[in-house]
Amino acid sequence: MHVVIPFAAKSPKTRLASVLDLNERREFAVAMLKDVLDIIKRTSHTLELLVGEQTSSLIKPYFEDTLPPIVAHDGTLSEAVNSRLDAQFDTVQPTGGVAVIMADLALLTVSAVNKLHTSDGDVVLAPGRGGGTNAFITRSSRFTVNYHGLSYQDHCEIAKKANLSFTTVDSMRLSTDIDEPDDLIEIRLHGDGYSHEWLKAHGFEIHSQTGRAAIIRRE
Amino acid sequence: MHVVIPFAAKSPKTRLASVLDLNERREFAVAMLKDVLDIIKRTSHTLELLVGEQTSSLIKPYFEDTLPPIVAHDGTLSEAVNSRLDAQFDTVQPTGGVAVIMADLALLTVSAVNKLHTSDGDVVLAPGRGGGTNAFITRSSRFTVNYHGLSYQDHCEIAKKANLSFTTVDSMRLSTDIDEPDDLIEIRLHGDGYSHEWLKAHGFEIHSQTGRAAIIRRE
Numbered sequence: 001m002h003v004v005i006p007f008a009a010k011s012p013k014t015r016l017a018s019v020l021d022l023n024e025r026r027e028f029a030v031a032m033l034k035d036v037l038d039i040i041k042r043t044s045h046t047l048e049l050l051v052g053e054q055t056s057s058l059i060k061p062y063f064e065d066t067l068p069p070i071v072a073h074d075g076t077l078s079e080a081v082n083s084r085l086d087a088q089f090d091t092v093q094p095t096g097g098v099a100v101i102m103a104d105l106a107l108l109t110v111s112a113v114n115k116l117h118t119s120d121g122d123v124v125l126a127p128g129r130g131g132g133t134n135a136f137i138t139r140s141s142r143f144t145v146n147y148h149g150l151s152y153q154d155h156c157e158i159a160k161k162a163n164l165s166f167t168t169v170d171s172m173r174l175s176t177d178i179d180e181p182d183d184l185i186e187i188r189l190h191g192d193g194y195s196h197e198w199l200k201a202h203g204f205e206i207h208s209q210t211g212r213a214a215i216i217r218r219e
Numbered sequence: 220m221h222v223v224i225p226f227a228a229k230s231p232k233t234r235l236a237s238v239l240d241l242n243e244r245r246e247f248a249v250a251m252l253k254d255v256l257d258i259i260k261r262t263s264h265t266l267e268l269l270v271g272e273q274t275s276s277l278i279k280p281y282f283e284d285t286l287p288p289i290v291a292h293d294g295t296l297s298e299a300v301n302s303r304l305d306a307q308f309d310t311v312q313p314t315g316g317v318a319v320i321m322a323d324l325a326l327l328t329v330s331a332v333n334k335l336h337t338s339d340g341d342v343v344l345a346p347g348r349g350g351g352t353n354a355f356i357t358r359s360s361r362f363t364v365n366y367h368g369l370s371y372q373d374h375c376e377i378a379k380k381a382n383l384s385f386t387t388v389d390s391m392r393l394s395t396d397i398d399e400p401d402d403l404i405e406i407r408l409h410g411d412g413y414s415h416e417w418l419k420a421h422g423f424e425i426h427s428q429t430g431r432a433a434i435i436r437r438e
Contacts, residue, residue, distance in 0.1 A: 015430055112389060127391070130401075130431025131408050150425065150432040152408065168409075170331060172346070172394035179430065182349075189350050189371065190387075206369065211234055211398065212349025213369040 001096035001117055001137060003040050003047040004084050006077055007033055007103040009055040019181045019217060028198055030062045032106040032178060035193035037068055039108045040101070045117070046094070050080055078147045089141035097139035104178045105134055106187050106195040112173040122164035126174035127152040134177050140164050185215040220315035220336055220356060222259050222266040223303050225296055226252055226322040228277040238400045238436060247417055249281045251325040251397060254412035256287055258327045259320070264336070265313070269299055296366045308360035316358035323397045324353055325406050325414040331392040341383035345393035346371040353396050359383050404434040 011022065012029035020028060033049075040047045048069045051059070056072050073080035081100055088098045099116060101108070116124055116137050123143050128134035131150040142162040146154050159166035176186050178195075187195050188206050203218035230241065231248035239247060252268075259266045267288045270278070275291050292299035300319055307317045318335060320327070335343055335356050342362050347353035350369040361381040365373050378385035395405050397414075406414050407425050422437035 109389070115389075127409070128431075130404060130433075131425070132431065148427070149430050150427040170328070170334075170390050170392050172389050172391050175391035175394070185349060190346070206350070208367070208369040211368050212347075212351065214349075 001045050002088055002092065002094040002098050003045050003113075004050050004081065004088075004098065004100045005033070005036060005040070005047060005103050006050045006081060006100065007055060007059070008052060008077075009058040010052065013104070013179065015179050016181060016184075019184075024202065026058070027062075028195065028202075029103070030059060031194040031198040033103040035106050035191070035195050036101060036103055036108050038193060039110055039113060042110050043113055043117075045096075045099070045113070048084070050084055052080075076147075078145050081145045081147070085138065085141070085144065097137045099135065099137040100145070101135040102128075102177055105174065105176065106178050106193070107173040107176050107190050109173050112171045115169050115171050116174065119167055119169050120165075121167040123155075123159040123166040124169055125152065125155055125159075125166060126169045126171060128175055128177040129183075132177060135174050138164075181215070185213060188215060189213075220264050221307055221311065221313040221317050222264050222332075223269050223290075223300065223307075223317065223319045224252070224255060224259070224266060224322050225269045225300060225319065226274060226278070227271060227296075228274040229271065232323070232398065234398050235400060235403075238403075243421065245277070246281075247414065247421075248322070249278060250413040250417040252322040254325050254410070254414050255320060255322055255327050257412060258329055258332060261329050262332055262336075264315075264318070264332070267303070269303055271299075297364050300364045300366070304357065304360070304363065316356045318354065318356040319364070320354040321347075321396055324393065324395065325397050325412070326392040326395050326409050328392050331390045334388050334390050335393065338386055338388050339384075340386040342374075342378040342385040343388055344371065344374055344378075344385060345388045345390060347394055347396040348402075351396065354388075354393050357383075400434070404432060407434060408432075 009026055013025045016025055048071050050071050052074050053072050073083055085098055088094055122140045124137045126135040131152045133151045133155050187199055204215050207214045207216045228245055232244045235244055267290050269290050271293050272291050292302055304317055307313055341359045343356045345354040350371045352370045352374050406418055423434050426433045426435045
């Protein structure tokens, strides 16, 4: 399959602003992106990074020589993804379909990508916490996206209206997107890549307490 | 395998106290328990409900004639579970091992239980959000539990020290425990059992907003 990874570097991860400044959020967002890229590179799937014009120049310094294939598009996230789905099905018709995987799935594993790839259905969705859509694969050109906080239900509806079979993949790793301070602990607990190292290097430690453990930042 | 489901009805789900009073928390906790019981009953596994003496009398009115097999134990959760693991391995030696599944996994499915059952390893762990242990199966009498907010890491250590092979199961449905108000939306989004109905009947609705969707209670 072909994997599209949308990424925006201009002001990423605004909901982490209470614990990270803009420069840190950029570094951290790139670290998570690198974790996702590393996983896709360990599979046989092709990939592209889908970015706005500004992001394209902003991320270059973080990658040195190893920049992945980049496609630039300056619309909204939904416009950009729909345009890439169209382009793929119109021209390449990729074997196995087109997947769109968010760049903040810092716990992604090869096995989680395979779950998406091997699940039956015209459309396979991986919901995120709170009703977002963290990843999906479509094997039909008739599926389109409409991203927003509660997009999972809409994407089920879009598939249904287009008369496409759809299913959901059950994966903690695909369901864990990193948007809010409370999410960071999952990377410290279960991650082992760039974003895990970044959090460690920037003083984020697991703090045991009554109820769920929390993450705190050392001064 | 044999499935142990610990349950406490005296003052359940205290972290939901900002949105549910004691009586509601009891009803809701029982609704989630019934969802879990229904799933286990659809498998070939045996089950027991592990409760304190007080819970035993408290839950009877909720079940009428269909009360599941109950074992009473008045220690802490860890003491009670360790005692039941000992009892199972000492006497019954159940084929396929002993699983302990928390009663608040309201999104449990037969397929998620099967993931636990079919994963290789002396011990298979399903971590919860924030480092808890939502479910596990042990095929060795040498594994013991020590439950607390950050128990997942401890349980990995306990398995390691006992020279047991252990692995983690990747399931959104096993990783979603319902402890805090923000968790309730997952039931409204992905549930279809008693707890889903209970939340609907008690005015809990999905509210779309910037970022993750929230749940609100109608007056």
